[in-house]
Amino acid sequence: MSDESIGTIRIGISACLLGQQVRFDGGHKRDTYITELLANYFEWVPVCPEVEVGMGTPRESVRLVGSVEAPRMVTGRSLVDWTGRMTRYARDRVEVLKSLNLDGYILKRKSPSCGMERVKVYAESGMPAYDGVGLFARELLARLPNLPVEEEGRLNDPQLRENFIVRVFGHARWRNLRAQRFSAGRLVAFHARHKLVLMAHSQTHLRTLGKIVSNLKGKSAAEVLDAYETGFFDALRCPSTRARHANVLNHIAGYFKREASSLARQELAEVIDRYRRGLLPLIVPITLLRHHLLIFPQPYLQDQVYLQPHPQELLLLNHV
Numbered sequence: 001m002s003d004e005s006i007g008t009i010r011i012g013i014s015a016c017l018l019g020q021q022v023r024f025d026g027g028h029k030r031d032t033y034i035t036e037l038l039a040n041y042f043e044w045v046p047v048c049p050e051v052e053v054g055m056g057t058p059r060e061s062v063r064l065v066g067s068v069e070a071p072r073m074v075t076g077r078s079l080v081d082w083t084g085r086m087t088r089y090a091r092d093r094v095e096v097l098k099s100l101n102l103d104g105y106i107l108k109r110k111s112p113s114c115g116m117e118r119v120k121v122y123a124e125s126g127m128p129a130y131d132g133v134g135l136f137a138r139e140l141l142a143r144l145p146n147l148p149v150e151e152e153g154r155l156n157d158p159q160l161r162e163n164f165i166v167r168v169f170g171h172a173r174w175r176n177l178r179a180q181r182f183s184a185g186r187l188v189a190f191h192a193r194h195k196l197v198l199m200a201h202s203q204t205h206l207r208t209l210g211k212i213v214s215n216l217k218g219k220s221a222a223e224v225l226d227a228y229e230t231g232f233f234d235a236l237r238c239p240s241t242r243a244r245h246a247n248v249l250n251h252i253a254g255y256f257k258r259e260a261s262s263l264a265r266q267e268l269a270e271v272i273d274r275y276r277r278g279l280l281p282l283i284v285p286i287t288l289l290r291h292h293l294l295i296f297p298q299p300y301l302q303d304q305v306y307l308q309p310h311p312q313e314l315l316l317l318n319h320v
């Protein structure tokens, strides 16, 4: 499977983040990173749950009240209860979104509809809690558990942003694989290409996934694919740290220990160490390793997504 087959990457998004005037006060929450950078690479599927459920714009604002686990959505002054309507709408809307082949979703933080975490929930009495989930976000996360989802605020954090981008492109590659007729060979090749990416996130998951692809006997295609998919996205959700990346980079450098001169090996080791200590961005050791790969070709490494990410993925990772 080549990365050219990824095609368009479609991302669901809270419509106000694109500048659409759908907020309760008729305003928007345009996010410049999203509209000026990410928009060059992704196709948006904007959704405003509050407008689509029929609240209108402008409107009385809503808030979550009651328990964090099962809050109700009510308007602030007139206390109109939208819980049932919003929950039914969200279920139906997410079913439609499922058919649109999304590879990710960006939600507006703190919103009683769209917020993914830490949404304010007013208790019937006493202090509000700050660990609620918006009603639309709740359905989205429950019904599409492997979809990469982030909030716009968290995308300001370079690590979380990198993690989201890696998951989105991983999702696009996986979606392409699932769109094809199942073949053990294709799954094994997918796993082989992602080994170093997985290693940078979680060695434990890498081992578990390795067992899944090497133990296909007696299992249906759906069973195998579902198990692999869950493990793959669980792995990518684990944060890749500088220490984990340095471990992968040293592992790759080990492939050149015979051919490369001692001076070249020393330079590589220094660059990896400087990256590990936070003095260089990841793109520097990766570029150096790619250079070595041109001089000393290694088929296994040449096929690794870690060293040969999708061109657009690479451009995005340059910004983190």
Ligand code: SF4
Binding pocket: 014, 015, 016, 017, 022, 023, 024, 047, 048, 049, 050, 051, 108, 111, 113, 114
């Ligand atoms: S946060 Fe969600 S519900 Fe609120 S305006 Fe934005 S898209 Fe609409």
